Amino acid sequence: MEIIALVPAFNEAPRIAKVLDILTDIDYINSVYVIDDGSIDKTSEVAEQYNVILLRHIQNLGKGAALQTAIRLTSADYYLFIDADLIGLTAKHIDALIEPLFKDDKTVMSIGTFKRGGKTSVNLAQKYFYILNGQRCLRGSFAKELPDISWTRFGVEVFISKYAAMKNYKVCYPDLTGLTHYRKEEKMGFMRGFLYRLQMYREILHTYKEFQHHV
Numbered sequence: 369m370e371i372i373a374l375v376p377a378f379n380e381a382p383r384i385a386k387v388l389d390i391l392t393d394i395d396y397i398n399s400v401y402v403i404d405d406g407s408i409d410k411t412s413e414v415a416e417q418y419n420v421i422l423l424r425h426i427q428n429l430g431k432g433a434a435l436q437t438a439i440r441l442t443s444a445d446y447y448l449f450i451d452a453d454l455i456g457l458t459a460k461h462i463d464a465l466i467e468p469l470f471k472d473d474k475t476v477m478s479i480g481t482f483k484r485g486g487k488t489s490v491n492l493a494q495k496y497f498y499i500l501n502g503q504r505c506l507r508g509s510f511a512k513e514l515p516d517i518s519w520t521r522f523g524v525e526v527f528i529s530k531y532a533a534m535k536n537y538k539v540c541y542p543d544l545t546g547l548t549h550y551r552k553e554e555k556m557g558f559m560r561g562f563l564y565r566l567q568m569y570r571e572i573l574h575t576y577k578e579f580q581h582h583v
């Protein structure tokens with residue numbers, strides 16, 4: 369059985385090590401792919417310190433394209449999608465994502481929910497916008513069946529979830545208690561982070577609008 373973790377990363381040099389420490393230490397993960405999506409910091413240099421396969425976009429193409437690049441180049445029974453900026457990741461969170469797919473062969477995807485991760489604003493956002501969470505486990509057959517996701521940027525989660533709903537596929541939402549992430553404003557400073565957040569919402573809305581033309 370082949371289990372692959374995909375870590376899309378755009379300017380995550382200060383944060384990615386904590387995630388790779390955990391992923392590269394889990395025995396049942398066969399390979400960890402880091403997709404450096406055109407970073408201008410030392411994301412790739414940090415990733416190279418680990419036993420990972422590093423793919424690099426020479427320019428920033430967005431999260432959807434980063435995931436697409438790795439899915440195209442690999443085949444696996446299960447794909448774990450894990451962000452590079454998580455805080456508090458443990459092997460238990462990875463187990464929680466993958467176990468529901470082991471237990472029920474009808475479930476094609478799990479989508480984690482951050483709970484009690486120490487950031488009230490993140491916990492609150494997760495309560496209502498749980499569909500946006502990027503921590504997922506996809507059955508390999510489902511990942512390979514997906515139409516092109518390279519245009520979606522931050523709409524990638526919405527696209528994949530809408531596609532699963534359109535096909536009436538079973539999805540589950542395991543709790544990832546204790547896990548959270550850096551907010552954009554924390555990573556980039558308030559103003560740049562806030563503008564980047566608005567851009568993310570635009571990309572999500574764009575994906576909603578364009579969905580039917582891409583399936």
Ligand SMILES: O=c1ccn([C@@H]2O[C@H](COP(=O)(O)OP(=O)(O)O)[C@@H](O)[C@H]2O)c(=O)[nH]1
Binds near residue numbers: 375380451453502568
């Ligand atoms: O153009 C992009 C934007 C983001 N990411 C990565 O996608 C994940 C989720 O992005 P981010 O943390 O910015 O989203 P948030 O969780 O803050 O909404 C992170 O590992 C990013 O480094 C990427 O590969 N390309």
Ligand SMILES: O=C(O)[C@@H](COP(=O)(O)O)O[C@H]1O[C@H](CO)[C@@H](O)[C@H](O)[C@H]1O
Binds near residue numbers: 550
């Ligand atoms: O949950 C959310 O509302 C957003 C933004 O999180 P924050 O408001 O910065 O905590 O984060 C997610 O959304 C992105 C788009 O779907 C995903 O790519 C990220 O993985 C996810 O953490």
